[in-house]
Amino acid sequence: MGKMNSKLKFSKTTKSNMITYLIVAVAFVAVKILLAGGHMSSLMEGLLVPLCIYVMLAVSLNLTVGILGELSLGHAGFMCVGAFAGAFFSKCMKGAMPDGLRFLIAMVIGAAVAGAFGILIGIPVLRLKGDYLAIVTLAFGEIIKNLVNVLYIGRDGEGFHFSMKDSISLHLGEDGEVLINGAQGITGTPHDASFTVGIILILISLFVILNLINSRDGRAIMSIRDNRIAAESVGINITKYKLMAFSISAAIAGVAGVLYAHNLSTLTALPKNFGYNMSIMILVYVVLGGIGNIRGSIISAVILTLLPELLRGLSDYRMLIYAVILIVMMLFNWSPKAIDWKERVREKYFSGWKGRKGAAGQVSEGVLSKGKGGK
Amino acid sequence: MSFISYLINGISLGSVYAIIALGYTMVYGIAKMLNFAHGDVIMVGGFAVFTIVSTYGLPPALGILVAVVICTVLGIVIERVAYKPLRNAASPLAVLITAIGVSYLLQNVALLIFGANTKSFTSVVSIPPLKLAEGKLMISGETIVTIISGIIVMICLTLFVNKTKAGQAMLAVSEDKGAAQLMGINVNGTIALTFAIGSALAAVAGVLLCSSYPSLTPYTGAMPGIKAFVAAVFGGIGSIPGAMIGGILLGIIEILGKAYISSQMADAIVFAVLIVVLLVKPTGILGKNIQEKV
């Protein structure tokens, strides 16, 4: 009986994960068909890679916010680090090796550098709690963005030159080339990003995160989220697992950054793309999709990225409507009164129908998950 | 001599941060929420004065009065409509995201009404600059007014919290809502009052900020809002003297950092100092250390 139970549970999570992969695959095929038939506007086509980037960012932030249970407002900072590390490598190595291999290595480097920053920042930061942690991660994100803006790296016959002042103080030789030019960033990163690459990266991120969650380490991470003191009392190394979740989350954001950098000809660190506003936007995806609900993050990232575009007809009013929808959705889904009301309506009109509960281990309280009645 | 002038400018900017941070810290103390829309209330205050003074040519004093009234009402409405329903939500993130929504809303309403172009704000201060040390040291009227306003606000707020019944109720509610309710305190009213005061302070800060840095856009409030929050955390969030000290220190660090290290790095320096302070003292300079009971 007991064994059956545990087996049943195992297959249930596996099934749920399979559905998540399937959704991504179906979306991929659908987009490809639309593209082949010429049914997609160039505007939409241009959104495909950014969509993949936002999905990766949302999914990875959910690892920190939903699974580890710590509020981070600096996720864009890790994306920034990954973007610059990857673009820097690509710029240095352009033509020196096959493009595919170079892009692959750029991603590995982006992941590694962002992951390393995750550990570096995580060690001091993860000792703090709640809102203090939130503000310090925000601070780190802003510092990263600021530092990148005063970073100058050039290369000439003698090797690499480095400065924090301006490109002249690099003292480059005649054959020299400025690789990272402060606030002007990196120009001429090869355009390697594509929708297909984006989807593959999403699938890899999902594979890593979902399998991590459903493993020994994932349980340890979630135990810290649920009760730190109890986790310590059964011998869970808090620091180790917090850092693990935080750095894996950062590494995936770093890969998203590499994809971002290889989708643009010029990479600069602006408040718009790597500032705290970006981190907050990703957090909005995570919360609306369901804290701890990975599939919800994917769906909400897609919907919320498309929403302003779909509202484009309303021109000036679109961001206003977006804000109103955001507030109303939050009130409707989280306020105890609205939840009660929905419960009553359900009992009155759908009394025969039993709402399915989200499986243990992942909370499903988001809009999208709720609408679908499960995680 | 330039050091002293930087220092005074720092104190002036710091006074603005302190005034915003006071609102932030009071709201945080009582509602336990990061009110991301607080910075945008500053912007609303700025635009209110801009409209009255620059568009209609009415006296600045009236402008300030109108700004304070608009922001106070705005603060109460935001709390009532967007935050109160989520006070007992299952996750504290819910109200945080709603606050972000409110922030977007205010920015975009301002964008619709006033457009994205930077408005140049006419200073509401008409005091001539003060010349000291044979003209080597010049302190602008705005700086003087800002610092004096900061001092007045701090004194009034401290007296209000410590000497009045409403102020004491505020402290009680921020300590323990349930117990305060049992003691017969009107919790909803007290929370609304806190938002009202916080927003009125934001209006004052908006006027002062725009007088010293006279450019106004729908996004003007966002960064000062974040910095004021940093100041509040820096001083120990929930603590009124902490917010004052945090705000002023932050202003000084920012101006001195800009002057002596790098103007591009000023924000990074501010944030770095915050990180260092929190690592040494995780609850800020004057924050209480609360240990979780096992």
Next chain:
Amino acid sequence: MTLLDVKNLTISFGGLRAVDDFKLSIKQGQLYGLIGPNGAGKTTVFNLLTGVYKPNEGIIKLGDRDITGLKTIEINKAGIARTFQNIRLFKELSVLDNVKVGLHNHHHYNTLEGIFRLPKYFRVEKEMDEKAMELLKVFDLDKEAGYQAANLPYGKQRKLEIARALATEPKLLLLDEPAAGMNPNETGELMDTIRFVQKEFGMTILLIEHDMKLVSGICEELTVLNFGRILTQGKTADVLNDPQVITAYLGE
């Protein structure tokens, strides 16, 4: 053979001596009770034994090992597991996973083996599932294995906490008011379970309890704490008949 040996244990909070000159000696396999009025410092003793607080003075020895001042996780690895007065489960996790977190340090595979689902992952997970189900069966929780822990009724939550503590394979089990909030029937069942754990697992158990029926029914020896100091120590029957103890509990 003495398993736990505590001498001269003292801790003060802001001048107040919460626990003062505490000593305790528990033999291997013994069921030992720690009682006393509210605020006597019982839970503080548990917190000292499990490294939540560092003592100002004193020595704690588990077997031959001095564990004074170690961190909570080190102490758990050394062999002390506990439950909490205010239940602390991993609420969002399943009942089974709660126990599997307890098994964490005894069943290993690394992160990459977990992410890439290498054979070792399946082997160890199966091992853990079996072990956890075995433990759940002892506490009659096997049918609820797939439930979210937060959805268990109160009494079962207490049992799950004990199961989770046992999963860490401790030498000494600390139970902080295991019968709190239980009805007499549930308490009776719990007494049977505790005795079963003592016999079947050969477990040494130290428990804090207010339920005198439970204490007198299963504890072999008792220590009574009052205002942070030991009032008396000895065989259960002797202690409970001590007039000092009666005064402490009922007042003058």
